[in-house]
Amino acid sequence: MTTFTLIGAAGYVAPRHLQAIKAVGGTLVAALDPSDSVGIIDSYFPDAHFFTEFERFDRHVDLLRRRGQKVDYVSICSPNYLHDAHCRFALRSDSHAICEKPLVLNPWNLDGLAEIERDTGKRIYTILQLRHHAAIESLKAKVDVRPDKHFLADLMYITSRGRWYHVSWKGDEEMSGGIATNIGIHLFDMLSYVFGPMQRSVAHLRDRERAAGYIEFSRARVRWFLSIDRNDLPEAVRGTKSTYRSLTIDGEEVEFSEGFTNLHTRSYEEILAGRGFGLDQVRPSVELVSAFRKAPLETEAGQLHPYAEKFL
Numbered sequence: 001m002t003t004f005t006l007i008g009a010a011g012y013v014a015p016r017h018l019q020a021i022k023a024v025g026g027t028l029v030a031a032l033d034p035s036d037s038v039g040i041i042d043s044y045f046p047d048a049h050f051f052t053e054f055e056r057f058d059r060h061v062d063l064l065r066r067r068g069q070k071v072d073y074v075s076i077c078s079p080n081y082l083h084d085a086h087c088r089f090a091l092r093s094d095s096h097a098i099c100e101k102p103l104v105l106n107p108w109n110l111d112g113l114a115e116i117e118r119d120t121g122k123r124i125y126t127i128l129q130l131r132h133h134a135a136i137e138s139l140k141a142k143v144d145v146r147p148d149k150h151f152l153a154d155l156m157y158i159t160s161r162g163r164w165y166h167v168s169w170k171g172d173e174e175m176s177g178g179i180a181t182n183i184g185i186h187l188f189d190m191l192s193y194v195f196g197p198m199q200r201s202v203a204h205l206r207d208r209e210r211a212a213g214y215i216e217f218s219r220a221r222v223r224w225f226l227s228i229d230r231n232d233l234p235e236a237v238r239g240t241k242s243t244y245r246s247l248t249i250d251g252e253e254v255e256f257s258e259g260f261t262n263l264h265t266r267s268y269e270e271i272l273a274g275r276g277f278g279l280d281q282v283r284p285s286v287e288l289v290s291a292f293r294k295a296p297l298e299t300e301a302g303q304l305h306p307y308a309e310k311f312l
Helices: 013-024 039-043 056-066 081-090 108-120 134-144 185-193 263-272 279-294 306-311
Strands: 003-007 028-034 050-051 072-076 097-098 125-126 151-159 198-207 210-218 220-227 245-247
Touching: 003 013, 003 056, 003 081, 013 039, 013 263, 028 151, 039 134, 039 306, 050 056, 081 097, 097 198, 097 263, 108 279, 108 306, 125 151, 125 263, 185 220, 185 279, 198 279, 198 306, 210 263, 210 279, 210 306, 220 306
Parallel strands: 003 028, 003 072, 028 050, 072 097, 097 125, 151 220
Antiparallel strands: 151 245, 198 210, 210 220
16 A cells, blocks of 8 residues: 655645545555644544654654655645755655645755755655646647647636735745745646746736736746735625636636646546656746746736736
8 A cells, every 4th residue: 555644734735635645545654734733634544643743753754664664655735935845854764755836936946856856766746736627638738739829818816815824824925935936836837838838927016915927938928917815806706706717818718717626636646657747847837936036027018917907
């Protein structure tokens, strides 16, 4: 049976990893989180050992390894700024890593992780679930069969967050990377996956609640807007939904609001089959959001997402 440990068991995304581990026939042998609010584990792996201190977790994992019971995978759902360190821990423990996005906050951290992969022979995989979404797979197929076509896209993603967000590590840009990184990274990965390498990126808006910009990929020009403020939800859904996604390609809506339920399980299945997404697939989106954080704010005619205009 494939064995797992989990770092970040009390976080928002941890239940999706627990469900995926169960679905692929794995077993969770140990979990770590500074918070002990992890009763969700009982629904999946009630016999898993649990630790609130990294040092004791490290000692337990090392003991298993020395007993010949090494862990196959370390699943990482910790705060973004710790992903790099926890991936290194996994590989040094003779395990592969399965890490939530963003894998790292800065591109140069990927170089160090690549060295550790070479030294240990172990791999680091990232959850890029939108690449498995049926609507996105269909969109990529349509784009691929028209190699001479250059597309125009508008992307908007609003996902409501309460006041707690800015009190938590997610509201600290040094820890989360800011809105574009923490909220948008999977969308930027999806765009580069569908439309090819980024050629140019412009930053229009960057604050605690929102981010907006313009990206030229090899196959598309994209205007984008992100927000965590529920007051930015369109009137048509305000009060009935807390999340709104919209992607239009040449004026035609691409529906991908549904179908997210089992994407983490699909990701785990692909990883165990040897087809997971590694460092090379992660790099484009990490480079994009890292550059966005440092870019001067500017605007040019035709580049600004229509929804972003009122915030400038």
